[in-house]
Amino acid sequence: MNKVSIISIGDELLIGQTINTNAAYIGEKLTALGYEVLKTFVVGDSKEDILIVLREAESISDFIFITGGLGPTHDDITRSCILQYFNTRLVFHEETFERIKKLFERRNIAMPEINRDQAMVPEIAKVIPNDYGTAPGYDIEKDGKRFFVMPGVPHEMKGMMESTILPDLKRLIQSKGIFYNQILLYTTGIPESALYSKLQDLYPLFEEVKVAFLPSQFGVKIRLSYRSESEELNLKKIKFVEEKIYERVGDYIYSNEKPAIEEVIGIILTEKKLKLAVAESCTGGLLCDRITNVPGSSNYFERGVVSYSNESKIQILGVNPETIKTFGAVSEQTAIEMARGVRNISNADIGLATTGIMGPTGATETKPIGLVFIGYSDKNREFAKQFNFADNRIRNKERTSQAALEILWRMLTGREVN
């Protein structure tokens, strides 16, 4: 009775022009409410194919989510499929007409005839208003099944989900006495297999509270979830396992709330009233970019220097030319001098630096692609740590930036840097 199918409509999805992020979004949100997503169908702009998958989705599920093909142009055929499938007709929807009219008024554009037609909606449907575009969504109930029809433009679809559909479906499932809760533990600096084996003695517990390991390029997320007739019970069960996991691998968990380590770092720097300065060679700006993606980062991020050339390392950061000559630009010594240099010139409390060989060129006999040194400097401690990321250029940059942020987070939280 909580089974869901998703139908994504559009040629652009089949030919790979557009990646189907909508289905992932809908799947994630509904799973988090306790619904069970069974299947996703992707079909092109073909009436026949759409009608076939509608029948199929209805036969296996209670809730059917349909996105795409509601635009005003000739290849948007979802509405006419709905008319045929439900054997209904178009009626004029005053509120939608007024909403679309206002949208164009705000943009100072005369409303094109093609958009006027979008106020005609299937008689059987309850209209879901669109806060971000012209096409209305439809909420259709038939024989105990619910169909939600939405535009394919992601932020229009998400607007409808968040303002109307998700709150409604949350009430609905809770009224049936089903509660689902989950938390995510964000780890970094430890591979999935090592994490898994450190938690070995907890496996029996994982059969009760559902535990999943989700690796990404920046770390492994651990998801704990529980479903029962009581929210209180769920939270208690999850908490119990969460604490056991923290006991074993808490050293690698940077948050149970914030997905990005740079955000966690921002909160700590703000609390401790510390300023950060960064000197990047091999990461080429990515490290600063990630730090400044956090709103309010100008409060603690003082400056960054992308010292790509040796001259810039010497001239701006004050790295000793002899250091570069003796040990090379990619060395422990240079990394430390870069971190110290950027801290000194900026009067920041902490200096962080990266230098390495990202590839595909630049390797030498003693310095292979992926060799990286990350330098750290504050008033009490200076060091550089070596890494070997034998990956491609972009991945090497990503992994280096993550390792640098991990070192910073470890120092800020009094953890060991090994």
Add this chain to the structure above:
Amino acid sequence: MNKVSIISIGDELLIGQTINTNAAYIGEKLTALGYEVLKTFVVGDSKEDILIVLREAESISDFIFITGGLGPTHDDITRSCILQYFNTRLVFHEETFERIKKLFERRNIAMPEINRDQAMVPEIAKVIPNDYGTAPGYDIEKDGKRFFVMPGVPHEMKGMMESTILPDLKRLIQSKGIFYNQILLYTTGIPESALYSKLQDLYPLFEEVKVAFLPSQFGVKIRLSYRSESEELNLKKIKFVEEKIYERVGDYIYSNEKPAIEEVIGIILTEKKLKLAVAESCTGGLLCDRITNVPGSSNYFERGVVSYSNESKIQILGVNPETIKTFGAVSEQTAIEMARGVRNISNADIGLATTGIMGPTGATETKPIGLVFIGYSDKNREFAKQFNFADNRIRNKERTSQAALEILWRMLTGREVN
């Protein structure tokens, strides 16, 4: 006879933990060869569901691509579904066993029993070797239909596609006398609607050569494609329309080959032996990051300064404190002085600078979120251009970096900057 279905297997896809990039990749590559992708099915790790979609996919298509569920753990059930569906049995595959053994030897790890089992393959299958992981792929032919079964790990799947499947399917479709060709024209700095209306008189041509407009956050791609029994004819037809498009909107087309404008810029800077230096305030490192994503960028990218604080603008770049006091850090004057400053200190030929208000905080009565100035300086010319990107923080950073790169490209190619 060229109809394709894709089956993506895995709970992680349904619950939105993983976005289905595999289906987009397969769809794009097969479309480019001239195949027609009809449908994608996403199902969880359920034997029953997998068998149902296998039957369905077989009934509507000639080529069925299956990814996911080939790993060594208990929830990887694709292989046993294949055994049941084709009524075949497992046989030991010597070459695969040797390949997996070597993989572990290279990593200096003893081969676990669980991986040994992966050398057992369905008797009916031709093995597709995996260059990047343990699980072999299967190529199965039955009643004139082809099934390709691959792991879900994207780079393992892509490795099999590129080394084995795509070359094979290219020969196959060409042997049937079907040729498909396409080119992409990459534009920037012009919205889809404006582009479309500038090409109005060409619409009749678009019915013959298929033309599609593909907007993204960095610009609009125009795809021209043609399918016939002759590659020569395809290229001639496409060339004819391409030239007409260049005549009308060539001013916005930065490449018909390279997707990233930073790569095009890199080629020009290398050819002209010019050095670039960058001063970023609001983009916070993103502009340098994009420039240094290009292999070999150290040949022309001298340095970048992420001058987030006013002190760093004054101290490193030599911006006049009076300029900031009088006009503000977000102003035409400051943008020009930043560009000039970074060029001067680095002896680069070109200085490029960004300053703006990215949000969500930092707006004032006269300076709203999204206000941006991009500064440019070379030995002949200095200017700053104003933009108003009223978007969210991340999008504002992306749009500003793109606008800066567009200005640089326009200056390097002798185009107007309006």
